Amino acid sequence: MTRVVLFRMALVLTAFGLVVLVSLFAGARFGIVLSIGLGFGIVLEGLRFGFAGPWRMMILHREPAGILAQFLAIGLVACVAIPMLAFHPTELSGAQAPIGWAMIGGAFVFGAAMQIILGCGSGTLVNAGSGNPVSLVALPFFALGSFAGAYHIFWWTDLGSLPIMTLEGGAGLVGTLILLIIMAGIFLILGKKGSRSLPRRYIIAAIFIAVLAICNLLVSGQPWGVVYGLGLWAAKGAVVLGFDLSSSTYWAASSSVGRLNSSVLTDYTSLTNIGMLAGAFGVSVWRNRDLGHPVPSYPLSTWFVVIVAGLALGYASRLAFGCNVGAFFSGISTGSLHGWVWFIAAFMGAFLGIRIRFVVGLKPS
Amino acid sequence: MSRMFISAIALVGILILTGIDIRMTPPNPYKSPPLIAFGSGLSGSGGFCGSLLNEGSTTDPGQ
Secondary structure, rough: OOHHHHHHHHHHHHHHHHHHHHHHHOOHHHHHHHHHHHHHHHHHHHHOOHHHHHHHHHHHHHHHHHHHHHHHHHHHHHHHHHHHHHHHHOOOOOOOOEEHHHHHHHHHHHHHHHHOOOOHHHHHHHHHHOOOHHHHHHHHHHHHHHHHHOOOHHHHHHHOOEEEOOOOOOHHHHHHHHHHHHHHHHHHHHHHOOOOOOOHHHHHHHHHHHHHHHHHHHHHOOOOOOHHHHHHHHHHHHHOOOOOOOOOHHHHHHHHHHHOOHHHHHHHHHHHHHHHHHHHHHHHHHOOOOOOEEEEOOOOOHHHHHHHHHHHOOOHHHOOHHHHHHHHHHHOOOEEEHHHHHHHHHHHHHHHHHHHHHHOOOOOO | OOOOHHHHHHHHHHHHHOOOOOOOOOOHHHHHOOOOOOOOOOOOOOOOOOOOOOOOOOOOOOO
């Protein structure tokens, strides 16, 4: 018993030490952002809150609780974020992006791919940290896909898109909340009887996630995101390996070059990504329940599908201006209409992804 | 192979990559921004997947 307590104390001290080190070597703001990322990982893994799983539960079993919890968290963030963005438009920025053909197609493909590997933007990081081999294999390809998607993004956006449309200020907040209530009502009606209540675990998780997302916005000045950081890691790797990125409008832009020449410890999405993975790892080790279990074995063809799905996750999420976090969660909660279109397109893609997952021999859940 | 092994690979891999990155592009704590963006009076400069490049904008490329 004493050993367990000591071990857990060591875990907490290690996490605290990491935050202090980043604060000392990069700056206090970056240390805070890392601690927010750790919080995301702890809540997502500790309370089993996710995005891909609840969508799957709704589609296969008509159980809407997980999706309702997502709407609850988004609504809570919106109540703070939309007014804040209206009053501090210089210091804070929302996840606002245009609706376009590539965005819709990207969201559809992302929705399918996230059901194949049963991991979204945040889920892939959290699952890798908690010992899921499928997510571990998919993660580097997710990063490569994100890098490639950014490389080609202007070709895709030239296919056509609308101007950025946002729900702003008090009216925007009311509109966002009404849309969330309508969408929640639709899922409640579609849900089967007996599964329409929201378990306490989901409510607690939604509140924690919302608080962390608001803290992320206030501290870093931008909403919670995942995909940009992954693409940046791959781009840094490409530069180290000698690839010339000057032919990419995106990566050759001065702002991108500046980020490529800066430490990942000063990149907000990288820090929250590292924090999520480490936080999920910490929770898994703390629990010490499942980590001794052997990982399932899959045929080579399944791993090939996982790699392709990982690439698709990354590439498609860049075209869609974000994943379930950057586009769906942060987009809607900061008033961007593209978040709603992203959700509908990705949810439709999820139907396809569930079918593919069965076909390729991955476990049902 | 256990789940613990997979977890450890993920965490150690991230830490190694971060370590290599710190060695190649060391951060400078003396250039760090104010503690929090809110109330700082400064415009955001982080990358985000939801925005396109806009060199003249206050919110950079990204996410």
